[in-house]
Amino acid sequence: MAKRKRASAGRGFSSLTIANLERLQAELSPAVARPTRSRVPSGTSGESGTTILDQREKLFDYGIHVDEDSELPETLEDHVNALKQPRNVAASPNAKNISQNRALAALENKATGTAHILPYMLFSGEANQDNRVETVPLVTSKANLPFNRHFLPPPPSDKVAKRWNHLYQPNPDTCIGYVKRFSAALHHCDAPFTADEEAILDDYVLTPALYMPFITAQWRTPSHGTLYEAVNKAALDGAAVVNHLYDFYSAARNTPPSIVETCHFSFVSNLEHGQIWIHWREDSKHHMELIHDFSLRSEDKIQEARAILHNIKDYAVTERLASIRQALPAFHKADKKPVRFDSGPAHKDNASAASVEEFFVDPPPTWYVEWSVSALRTARTRIELWKFDLVISAGVRRVSCVGRLTICGPGLRDGSDNEVLRFAGGDILGAWRLMRGVCLMWCCLLMECVYRRYMVMCRAWR
Structure with missing residues (x-):
C-alpha cells in the first residue's frame, strides 16, 4: 500500500500554469511534445517551417x-x-x-x-x-x-x-x-x-x-x-x-x-x-x-x-x-464571367498576439498524452486544436502527427496555414470526416476528465 501511495503521489496533478505546461513539455519526447507558442512577432513569414x-x-x-x-x-x-x-x-x-x-x-x-x-x-x-x-x-x-x-x-x-x-x-x-x-x-x-x-x-x-x-x-x-x-x-x-x-x-x-x-x-x-x-x-x-x-x-x-x-x-x-x-x-x-469577391480561407498574419485568447488544458499524465488534445485556442470564429499523436484524415491529405488544425469559416487548415479541406456544396464525405475528427478529440478530453475524477476518488478512498 505504501508503494501505491508513493506511485500515485508521483503522478499528482499540478495547477494550471504556463510554467507547469512547459515543464511537462520538457519531460516529453520530441516526437510527442506540444509545439511551443511562437516567439516570432506577428507579421513574419506566417508559414510554419519556411523562411x-x-x-x-x-x-x-x-x-x-x-x-x-x-x-x-x-x-x-x-x-x-x-x-x-x-x-x-x-x-x-x-x-x-x-x-x-x-x-x-x-x-x-x-x-x-x-x-x-x-x-x-x-x-x-x-x-x-x-x-x-x-x-x-x-x-x-x-x-x-x-x-x-x-x-x-x-x-x-x-x-x-x-x-x-x-x-x-x-x-x-x-x-x-x-x-x-x-x-x-x-x-x-x-x-x-x-x-x-x-x-x-x-x-x-x-x-x-x-x-x-x-x-x-x-x-x-x-x-x-x-x-x-x-x-x-x-x-x-x-x-x-x-x-x-x-x-x-x-x-x-x-x-x-x-x-x-x-x-x-x-x-x-x-x-x-x-x-x-x-x-x-x-x-x-x-x-x-x-x-x-x-x-x-x-x-x-x-x-x-x-x-x-x-x-x-x-x-x-x-x-x-x-x-x-x-x-x-x-x-x-465583353463576353466574360462575373468575378465576385472570394476571400478564401482566411489567415491573418498581422493579427497581434493580444487579439487571441488562449485557454490551456491542464496536461494529463505522460503515458496518456499521445491521445490527448493539449490545448484549445479560440479567437472570434477561429478555433485551433493543438494535438500530439492524433492524426485526422481530411480528404485532401493527412495532417502531420504534431501540428495544428484551424477550423475557420468554410474550411480546415493545418499548422502551416495550408488548406487541408475546403467545403463545397454536397461535400458530405469531407464534412463527415471533419466532424468525426473533432468528435474524437472531444472524446479524448472526456476520457481524460473521467480518468482524473477516478484518480481523485481513489485518493479519497485511500
Whole structure:
C-alpha cells in the first residue's frame, strides 16, 4: 500500500500554469511534445517551417520575379521618369513630421508605429476625414484590405503546386484606390464613378471596399519583421492588382493592354527606411523592381519620395481614371464571367498576439498524452486544436502527427496555414470526416476528465 501511495503521489496533478505546461513539455519526447507558442512577432513569414528566403523562391516558382534588376520596358521607364520629376509646389510640413516622428514610431508596435508615419507619407481621401493632413478627392485609404484570390497567379505546373501549395491571400496593410459612391455620399464628397459604372465594376471585384487600387503598402517595425519580408508580401499584392487590370483591359479591348496601363506601385517601410516599387507584367511573367530608396532620417530624401508618391496620385486621378472609365462600356459588353469577391480561407498574419485568447488544458499524465488534445485556442470564429499523436484524415491529405488544425469559416487548415479541406456544396464525405475528427478529440478530453475524477476518488478512498 505504501508503494501505491508513493506511485500515485508521483503522478499528482499540478495547477494550471504556463510554467507547469512547459515543464511537462520538457519531460516529453520530441516526437510527442506540444509545439511551443511562437516567439516570432506577428507579421513574419506566417508559414510554419519556411523562411522569408523560401517565400522569395516560392514567388519565383509562381512567376513573380522580385528585385532581379530587370530592365524596365522603354514605355514604362519613360513613365517612371515622368513620375520622378520635381513638383512645382511649396514644400509641406509633412516631411518634417515624418523625420521627427520616426524615432518614436520605431519603438512602438506595428499598428501604433505606422499611425505616426502613414498619414504624412501617403494620402487620405476626403471620405477618410483625416484632419491631420490635406485630403485628396476621389480616392480613399483602407487598412488591412484582403484581395480576391481569383487574381493570384496560378501555379505554372502541378509540380509547383505540390511543392508550395497555394499562394497566400494578398492583404496589404494600406490600400489606396478610388472611393465608392456610398462612402462618398456619407461624407458629402465627390465619387469618381457613376452608378452605372459602379454596377459594371461590381461584377469584377478585386476588393469590395474600393475600386482599382493604385498604391498598396506593407509596413514593418524594427521589432516586427523585416523589409525583405515586407517586399515578399508587397510582391503578392502587386501581382494581384496587375492581373486585375490586365484582365480588365484585355476583356474591354480584346487585345493585350499596355504595360503602363496595368502597372502598379507599392510602398514598403520599416519606419527607418522607405522604398517605392513598381510592378508590371509581361506575358505571364510578373516583375517587381525598386525605383526609389530613402531614409526616414533625412527630410530632403523624404521630400523626394513624397513628390514621387504625389505624382503617382495625380496620374491616378487624371489619366488613369479617364482610361478606366473609357474602357468600362466595352468591358460591360465583353463576353466574360462575373468575378465576385472570394476571400478564401482566411489567415491573418498581422493579427497581434493580444487579439487571441488562449485557454490551456491542464496536461494529463505522460503515458496518456499521445491521445490527448493539449490545448484549445479560440479567437472570434477561429478555433485551433493543438494535438500530439492524433492524426485526422481530411480528404485532401493527412495532417502531420504534431501540428495544428484551424477550423475557420468554410474550411480546415493545418499548422502551416495550408488548406487541408475546403467545403463545397454536397461535400458530405469531407464534412463527415471533419466532424468525426473533432468528435474524437472531444472524446479524448472526456476520457481524460473521467480518468482524473477516478484518480481523485481513489485518493479519497485511500
